[in-house]
Amino acid sequence: MAPWESAHAVSDKCLQRTGAFLFEYETPRVVTLRSYRVGSIYRIVQLCIIAYLIGYVFEVWDAVDFVVPPQESGAFFVATSILYTGNQSQSTCPEDANVGKKGIHCLVDSECKESEPTPYGNGIKTGRCVDWDANTRTCEIAGWCPAETDETPNFLSGFESLTVLVKHHVAFAKYGVKRRNILETVNQTYLHDCRFHPTTDPLCPIFSISDIVEFAQEDITQIAVRGGIIGFNIDWDCDLDFDVKYCVPQYSFRRLDNKNDKIAKGWNFRHAYYHFDPSGKSRRDLVKLWGIRFVFNVNGRAGKFSAVNFAMNLGSGLGLLGIASLICEFVLFNCMSNKSELLAQKFTKLSDPRSHRPLTRIPDSPSVARVTAVNHPNQMMFNNGNCYDSQSLYGNYDVRRPPLVMWDEV
Structure with a gap:
């Protein structure tokens, strides 16, 4: 092949590709395929995406701190x-024998090192070993005396009949809504007589201690001995598209600490009351309390319908549904045994007959004929006026050194 013919072929190919890029349009072709495997994959993926959209994407809430x-x-x-x-005072006294044996129990003074603090004890050792009772000797300490003894506490009866009035407010600032757990429809008589119950009176703000422990599924006798921690949960879940009166709290309770702990179980703390005796000496009353600590946990969410958010989420959701089609088409065209047949059915290339005219050559010498396209698809007309069948001319017509190729329609 002559160099000028090779250049001409490259030029033709570039023109064809340019025309294809500018003037071709692709449109999807729908092919219905009955396949249990592919159909099942398609529907399962669709269901997963729809569940995601309903459960997450369309749920837009505003959380407010309480x-x-x-x-x-x-x-x-x-x-x-x-x-x-x-009536404790600053003096010396025997350390409590129940604190522990190591470093506390002794027989002679040499076992009590002076100025050494007692492990888990109540003061500083004086260096003396003294009688704690008739059978036990412990190191003497300097501190608040008499030392606190680790013995069985006194049970406070009647605490279970106490009631507590819970008052709190919540504000959903984004929507300008403020609510409180004492509703505007109640009166003083109702508050005096009501007691919370999750079924019969779920909106009463007055709670009995025994009821709270019972609703937390705990034994009040057991928890009273060593104490415990109970979560007092208040949940607000409000749809502000409805009347604000339907925005009401829901209460629930559960124990937070582990009642099966082997050591240091329950809840307790110490508190001291200080005073002076008539001589002006400082004294204190030390109180160690076991009990139930009720910890509030308030959660809230509120929402209103937003057309803008709905439209955005709907559009993104519909776009995500296209993932199901992509997965199924990947399976069809890569994993199926008849993928070649499926590809042939899927893609069809069509063309506009008016967009495929034969090329016109502008000759640079009289020896080269000018070919002009006519509307008949199977004929070409030479410049001498004679028409010939294009099929019979294929392979016999030799074009030489064209300086220019262009479209020419008649």
């Missing part, structure tokens, strides 16, 4: 047992 100001920050405490050590 502040509940009880005397104890976010909680309240009810004492059930007490250990009282009264």
Whole structure:
């Protein structure tokens, strides 16, 4: 092949590709395929995407922080047992034998190192070994005396009949809505007589201690001995498309600590009351309390319908549904045994007859004929006026060194 013929072929190919890029349009062809495997994959993927859209994408809520100001920050405490050590003063006394044997129990003074603190004890060793009772000797300490003894606390009966009035407010600032757990429809008589019950009176803000422990599925006698922690949950779930009166709290309870702990179980703390005796000496009353700590946990969410968010999420959801088609087409054209047949059925290339005219050559010498396209698809007309069948001319017509190729329609 002559160099000029090779250049002509490259030029023709570039023109064809340029024309294809500019003037071709692809449109999807729908082919219905009955296949249990592919159909099942398609529907399962669709169901997963729809479940995701309904369960997550379309749920747009506004969460607001809550502040509940009880005397104890976010909680309240009810004492059930007490250990009282009264009228303590700064002096020396035997260490409590129940604190532990190592470093506490002794027989002679040399076993009590002076100025050494007692492990888990109540003071500093003086260096003396003294009688704690008729059968036990312990190291003497300097501190608040008499030392607190680790003995069985006194049970406080009647605490289970106490009631608590819970008051708190919630604000959904984005929507300008404020609510409180004491509804505007109640009166003083109702508050005086009502008691919360999840079935018969779920909106009453007055709670009995025994009822709270029962709703948390705990034994009040067992929890009263060593104490415990109970979560007091208040949940607001409001659809503000409806009347705001339907935005009401829901209460639930559960124990937060592990009642099966082997050591340091329950909940307790110490508190001291300081005073002076008539001689002016400082004294204190030490109180160790066991009880139930109720911890508030307030959660809320509210929402309104938004046409803008709905449209955005709907559009993104419909786009995600296209993933199912992509997965199925990948299976069809890569994993099926008859993928060649499927590809042939899927893609069909059509063309506009008016867009495929034969090429016109503008000759650079009289020896080269000018070929002009006519509307008949199987004929070409030479410049001498004679028409010939294009099929018979195929392979016999030799074009030489065209300087220019262009479209020419008649």
